[in-house]
Amino acid sequence: MDLSFLAEDSPSAAIGLLGAVITSVVDGETVSLRLNEVEAYLGRDDPASHAYRSRTARNDPMYGPAGTVYVYRSYGIHWCMNLVTARVDEPQAVLLRGGSVVEGTNTVIERRGRPDHLADGPGKLTQALGVTGSDSGSMLGAGRVSITCLPVSEPAYTITPRIGISAGVDALLRFVAVDR
DNA sequence: CACAAGATTGACT
């Protein structure tokens, strides 16, 4: 799988991820999601980014190479998953906000504890894949998570401001696939 | 060292 597009700036990488299929193998169970909602975070100049201030133990993976997985705990309860983009020491990432299950539906229903709303939110998507903080810092394809399919054609998408942030609210960096 | 705020979700009124 050619993941070189992840080395571009996060907005470009985010668009390239729309329609891509991400797969995890956790506890012997394979789950695949087609991504349809992502957000770009720009790093040091982006007040909404975790890398806006200093480099810490949490955001350290953001400074790694494109294709690094960055997972953080949200509101003390959920895990949220990003894919690092751009180059080393340039802390950019794409937050995976939503997707549709294309493989392992039964496993996802079991993990989510309900038959619907399986991956329509960053915390839900991460739980569906079985990804936790222990996956943060690992590399796509080398750990439990990989990209197994890219969009076949240019994805149709809409652009909106990002969700759930209080700084940088004007930036149009959320990308939602039109044809889910 | 104390404490407020957060890239959210699900249960409840």
Added chain:
DNA sequence: GTCAATCTTGTGT
């Protein structure tokens, strides 16, 4: 629509 759960970072004392 409203609200609690729960932990880590960043900032101030």
